Amino acid sequence: MALKKESYEALEDVVGPEYISQDPAIQETYNQVWGNKLVFGEKWSTRPAAVLLPGSTEEVQAIVRVCNRYKISFKPFSSGFEIMSTALASENAIILDLRRMNKILEIDVKNMHAVVEPYVSIYRLQLELAKHGLFIGAVSAGPEAGVIASHCCHFGSGNTQVFAGGLGRNVLGCEWVLPTGEILRMGSAEAGNGWYSADGPGFSLRGVLRGHAGANGGHGVITKCSAKLYPWYGPPEWQLVGTPPAVKRLEKVLDGFKAFVPTFATRDDAWDALREVGQAEIGFSVMATIGLLEMGEGNDELWEVIQKINPEEAQLAARSLLVVLGANTTREMEYRERCFRKIVDKWHGQLLPPLNDPKYLAHMFSLMPWSLGTIREVFRPCTDFFVSPCTDGTEDMIKNQNTAAVKGLMPYVQKGAIMQPGPAAYHLPYENYSVGSHIETVFLWDPYNDNSLQGVNEWIGETLDPHGKFAKFGVPLLGGGLQIEPVSHVVQNWGPVYDNYHVWLAKIKEALDPDNLGDWSAYVPPVFP
């Protein structure tokens, strides 16, 4: 759908002709992303009427004003790497590619926060922060994910969340262009006092910014974020070695850290140990191992390795953990390690030599703080991955959920719809387990294979039933975070089972965006269909 000439020109007046396009070739590069085939039945989602590349908050504000004037829907994104980033609920919609807004505005080393623009990636910020002995915890969707996307706009768990939290709890401030065109700076930043608190005066508008999931542009554009930082135990720089790049790794676990892969007799023992290691307040990263094989440079190389391994070895991941300890001093590391070993012994775990070989640990460590391996692990094998069901809560509840999930998925594995050996658990505690743990049931599949597509559609259908057997564990698809609301209606269908939260969310949307201009593909409409 083309924009009216007048509205196109008004938008062009804001960004200049170099930074707006409605050329079909350009449009078609903003509607193709993994997951589209599952959600939309083909590689393409709705083509945007135009795409813009704004360069500043002021330009974003001016664009939003034009949208209000001409009733054009808009969707901003930074890396644009999820279905929620490019999906549009309306054809009369524009995409704001925030790539040009890429400044690190401030790093307050003493008070441990960094203020960034939307296109600043997690890894770029990590590289800067390490020089100051600081670290940012963020979603582990890959090093290219945006800080603002991670903190303000999107669901997602991070490998280091036992230490560095997640899901909106690290937002110390943000600048937000509301759908009506006003600019809101939350908390201390509004009066120009600095970017150290997003909360108040009075109740915190972080309550409107996001919850478990983010709005992905559904209620405006986040143009700055102040992210809480954490100490970094490692060196100011590092270098991975190896060739080709797929097999690069650290030569050893970085100084300041130790890594371990304990294996237990049962999944339950492993996950009890996971809880206790979390509660021991010693971990930099504590997670259930999602896989133990090195991915190698390609699938053929990986297959060669897989054919040689003992089938029992393939099962070890389900009952092993990756534990990384970081420490400021030798004494602290000794204490942490003793605690860790005590817990492992208590749960009858072992540190099997191949999994605790220094080179192997260096490989596992390389993947952990910067999630360097994510894309390779979840996309390369089959084309796509998905996660369902997912939940947050106690370890006991998570065990129950996982048992049901694995049992539910096995028929799909057996008929070849999903890659063997089956689903993996991306499972890790938050904040020393003080707010529970998270689990995503990860499986790999091929959307261009009919058997796989059908199987996955059926499976997701099972988990989407608000009165089905998974309902008691939590809202599926990451609390609505990995779904397109106009297609899957998760919030609308699950709200009634969860104290009608959908009603409040729709009212918030209506209050902030009465003309429904912020694209609601990853949010809610003011009135549900």
Added chain:
Amino acid sequence: MAGQDELVKIVGKNSVLDSPDILEEYSRDLSFVPRVRPRCVVKPGNAGEVQEIVKWANRTLTSLVPVSSGPPHFRGDTIPGMGGTVIVDLSRMKKIIRIDPKNRVAMVEPGVTFAELQPELEKAGLSAYMPLCPRSSKSVIGSMLERDPITMPSHHWDCIDPLLCGEIIFGTGDKLRSGEAAGPDTIEEQWKIGKAQMTPFGLGQFDESRLVSGAQGTIGIITWATLKCRSSSKLNRTFFIPSETIEPLIDLSYQLIRIRLGDYCFIVNDLNLASLFAQNPEEIKTLRDALPRWILVVSFEGYGELPEEKVLYQEADFRDMIVRTGQLKPMDMVSGVTAEDVSVLLSRPSDEPYWKLRYKGGCHDTFFLTTLDKTPGFIEVMSTLSRSCKYPSEDIGVYIQPVVQGTSCHCEFDVYYDPANPTEGDRTRRLVTEGGEELAKMGGFFSRPYGQWAKIAYSRATETTIVQRKMKRIFDPNNILNPGKLCF
């Protein structure tokens, strides 16, 4: 009162109070917020009654003020903003619903105080995260909803900690359980599958807990909440680090919290430490005069897998750190006050009389958020302001509490005064009013804008005001919950 019969039907005759004495108690507090008498006080016994009261209030357009802590109150948020208000006193709701030692979670009703909860937690090997020696009548839920800072900054991940989930009755009368507690099924059924209502992340794309925290009861009333607890300490080592100037203590605090070394960590001045420890004005004065000007209180708590080893290594690392400062020394005792004594004080609510009332009988806190490095500037300004208001600066208590793992800092000035002395009262009022304005101009962020600070804070938060009012219209469209507070 019109409609009072309906209230009686909801809560029973004995729980609707309207005697003049009682109404007088609820019409004022130790702040300078103008006195307004409520119409009556209702004391619901359960969430259903609370919900019915709120629905009734919507039908009759009666304003409500929820109160969970017992007196004395200090901040003006429990005083009606208008006439005809009904106080909803939740102190009857005193159930400690559940203590879960494995997940370190407790579930309580709003009337449960720290004094009531702490002993029960200790039986289960747990301890509450507390603000600095809360009064014995302080409600646990009330404290959390007010975003009172806890005294262990390394454990303070987010400003709403230790609050986890809760059951909210919004101003519309609708009920919503927050976070993973929202459903499905009843809480009891959730327990059966191993849930403990411990993950607080908001439902979908909003975070309901944050909307009721710091809200002074203007958005919803909480009828139960879960909170995170810590393992109780088997042993600890507590230290004072005294200094005549505050700057070295600030530097040391930064170092400690940055690497998460230690548990309790805060700075008080001589007067506040004296008030915490001593029992009467004379003792307080004597002790204040003997104490060093500034004291950093740090502890290393021994709990977990290796409690003794934890304390040992942390103390050793701490001593190395102190040596590097070149000037500071850790002490077990200052002027007769032992760190052990203070450690005991910190582990429970204040004894009676409440420590802030011991010196002069009254106290007005002025507090705001800033960053730790800016606190000396604010201390300087407060001192200058006190002189201009003819208020003796040595009678101001100072409490500096790093929060959210050191990323900001609660900066508190406790202005002690004799409520029976009008001159002192006037000077105090002037100091806290003019002082608030000056401190805000200097960059103090009144994130919890009680009383007159609301005007100061919201004049600098125009867009926040607009959005908060939009939210208010959603969750309390008839503005029946505590009207006149915040920007409402």
Added chain:
Amino acid sequence: MALEDYEHDSLRCTRCSYCKWIPWESMRHPDFMQGCPSVGRYDWHAYAAGGKFNMALSLMKGRIDYTDAFLDAVYRCQMDGSCDVSCKSVQDIEPLQSMQELRIKCVQDGQGNPAHMLTVEGLKKEDNMMQRLKADRGKWAEGLPVKDLTKEKAKVVYHAGCKYAFDEELWPTVRGGLTLLMKAGIDVGIMGRDEACCGGRAYEMGYLGELIKYAEHNKETFKTAGVETLVTPCSDGYQTFKVLYDKIGQKLDIEVLHITEYIHRLIKEGKIKLTKKVPLTVTYHDPCHLGRLAEPWIHWKGKEVKVLGQMIVHDPPKKYRRGANGVYDIPRDILRSIPGLKLVEMYRIRESAWCCGAGGGVKDAYPDFAIWTGAERLKEAKAVGAKAIVSTCPWCTRNFMDTVKETAEKIEVYDIIELVQKAI
């Protein structure tokens, strides 16, 4: 191959945007993370390899047709292959090959770039890419006592390449390379005026026919000349002779060496002795065509199979060219063996090197973009404390020299041959 053969790859592009960056595992400095000059300069996703996968797929499915924006995104690209290395660090797909087929299709459909068309017209007429007269091709070697392979026999042919042949400012370097060989006693000759283009650059522009034509011609020429080894100081030419000819089934029967490989051999054999000090701090720029693009071609024929339910593998196993086997160490070894020379490395090196800016027809069609790209590289060289940037390809050298002239990025520019000469 044809564009349709990459439909599978286009479908599987996830939009991870790794193509825009050097491999994340290779990053060492927050200011030098980008890998793709096209998207780095022009920002639109279409300018990244992922965007071209999208455009190719949409074109194949009839959803779009050629437009100005389409063609601009296709041609404002150095075809340097950084995207390819990065993508293949996480995927088993071929962005560079797909982009190459896309260009070929554009040309076949009459959508060639106008500036390229001019260049290729000149190639057709005069057998060179410089729009110069064939008759002048041999002038660079005037006065050198070198065998003329149109009249005499030699074991080694020294192929100057179009750029060196016609860029007078670079003649000292191309003459220097030949002189080094002669002084080392190598039996070497040149084709002189009869030297023809390798066809590589035209191929990169989308002209498959020209590559085939020159491959056939040169193969025949070298056979007739009876040479056993081809050596060239031009990295573009090296990659064409060694890799592209093999790719199209015209693998040369002779040994193909880059000048650095030959010099390295001669140093090892003691036939070149580097004894004079060259006190200079330099950084080495990996030419794309000597580095990641020069990885030997891997022929594979087979099919895709599924194992473990849905995992995609191949029968027989398929080895992908992921950048590991380019010529990276030899030039560095040479530099390290020059007395007094200090070699400092930039942040984006080896298979992750940032392009000089000249490749893929960009120097012809978008000279300002070539300069912008070159300036980014010179910034990086200066950031690591180098006083000079050294490369070993005339396209790189020319573009760096032009960049120094036209921008504020001032630094000395050398070819390895020059430094070797200084050290003798």
